[in-house]
Amino acid sequence: xxxxxxxxxxxxxxxxxxxxxxxxxxxxxxxxxxxxxxxxxxxxxxxxxxxxxxxxxxxxxxxxxxxxxxxxxxxxxxxxxxxxxxxxxxxxxxxxxxxxxxxxxxxxxxxxxxxxxxxxxxxxxx
Amino acid sequence: xxxxxxxxxxxxxxxxxxxxxxxxxxxxxxxxxxxxxxxxxxxxxxxxxxxxxxxxxxxxxxxxxxxxxxxxxxxxxxxxxxxxxxxxxxxxxxxxxxxxxxxxxxxxxxxxxxxxxxxxxxxxxxxxxxxxxxxxxxxxxxxxx
Numbered sequence: 001x002x003x004x005x006x007x008x009x010x011x012x013x014x015x016x017x018x019x020x021x022x023x024x025x026x027x028x029x030x031x032x033x034x035x036x037x038x039x040x041x042x043x044x045x046x047x048x049x050x051x052x053x054x055x056x057x058x059x060x061x062x063x064x065x066x067x068x069x070x071x072x073x074x075x076x077x078x079x080x081x082x083x084x085x086x087x088x089x090x091x092x093x094x095x096x097x098x099x100x101x102x103x104x105x106x107x108x109x110x111x112x113x114x115x116x117x118x119x120x121x122x123x124x125x126x
Numbered sequence: 127x128x129x130x131x132x133x134x135x136x137x138x139x140x141x142x143x144x145x146x147x148x149x150x151x152x153x154x155x156x157x158x159x160x161x162x163x164x165x166x167x168x169x170x171x172x173x174x175x176x177x178x179x180x181x182x183x184x185x186x187x188x189x190x191x192x193x194x195x196x197x198x199x200x201x202x203x204x205x206x207x208x209x210x211x212x213x214x215x216x217x218x219x220x221x222x223x224x225x226x227x228x229x230x231x232x233x234x235x236x237x238x239x240x241x242x243x244x245x246x247x248x249x250x251x252x253x254x255x256x257x258x259x260x261x262x263x264x265x266x267x268x269x270x271x
Contacts, residue, residue: 021199028194035130035192050191091203098199105250106200109242113204116239123232124210 006077009069013086016066018093022101023059029102030055084125088118127248131196134189135205141186143209147216148179197248204243211236 028034030053037046050056073082095114098104106114152175170176193202211233217223225233 021203024191025194025199025202028191031195034195035134091207094203095200102199104198104200107246107250109246110200110204113239113243113246114200116235116242117204117207120232120235120237120239121207121210123235124214124229126226126228126232 006073006082009073009076010082010086010089012069013066013073013082014089014093016062016069017086017090018097020059020063020066021090021094022097023055023062025098025102027053027056027059080125084121088121091118091121131193131248134193135202137189138186138193138202138206139209139212141182141189142206143212145179145182145186147213148175148182152176152179198250201243201246201248204239207236208240 027050031037031046031049034046034050037049070082070086073086091114095106095111099106152170152173155173155175171180190202190206193206197205214225214229214233218225
């Protein structure tokens with residue numbers, strides 16, 4: 001039964017960090033190219049526009065949940081299980097979520113890259 | 127992709143790796159935080175290693191948000207995963223830690239994956255992007271270039 005806790009934490013981390021990444025990416029796409037905005041209007045305009053995007057705050061909060069999920073997971077499971085398992089699964093979950101919610105075109109090239117990196121992360125922890 | 131954008135991607139990799147390492151170093155000083163004394167986590171920011179780590183993670187977050195403002199999530203995430211490789215190489219060359227064959231294989235897979243995605247386009251036209259493209263600003267830029 002004890003094995004359930006680390007995996008519950010991993011599930012929570014993957015769910016929360018994927019949701020957070022999608023929300024933050026969505027927010028920043030709405031803000032637009034930050035570098036250009038900085039050059040035209042200055043850094044305060046950039047910060048103001050980012051903070052005014054409601055999904056940004058929501059994304060930050062969800063990322064906070066993911067962080068506490070990690071702390072919880074680390075207190076129950078091994079570092080060598082929790083970190084790579086959640087990182088690899090988050091890579092794959094993000095690719096699926098970005099395709100569905102952000103309408104990114106995840107072509108063959110990106111799928112291969114995502115799976116290679118996820119597999120590499122797992123191998124590095126073995 | 128301009129040189130500045132590659133710099134931002136490199137910043138994500140380096141700041142995240144260095145920030146995490148400093149945090150881990152600082153948490154070693156504090157020892158294990160028990161679930162009954164979570165207030166210990168609040169005092170953790172007084173540790174100079176942790177403070178430095180948090181500053182670097184803020185730099186990471188700024189770079190990450192900047193990258194997400196002009197590149198796809200499915201581009202940024204794999205492209206910046208070289209941090210895992212960086213940590214292993216630093217551990218190997220500065221701290222002389224052994225790296226097993228499986229870990230070298232993992233390093234190779236990540237490196238190939240990063241190369242694969244970085245060689246492709248950083249942003250793909252999506253519904254949202256399409257709306258941006260039709261704005262007069264984008265059109266005038268396209269005409270200029």
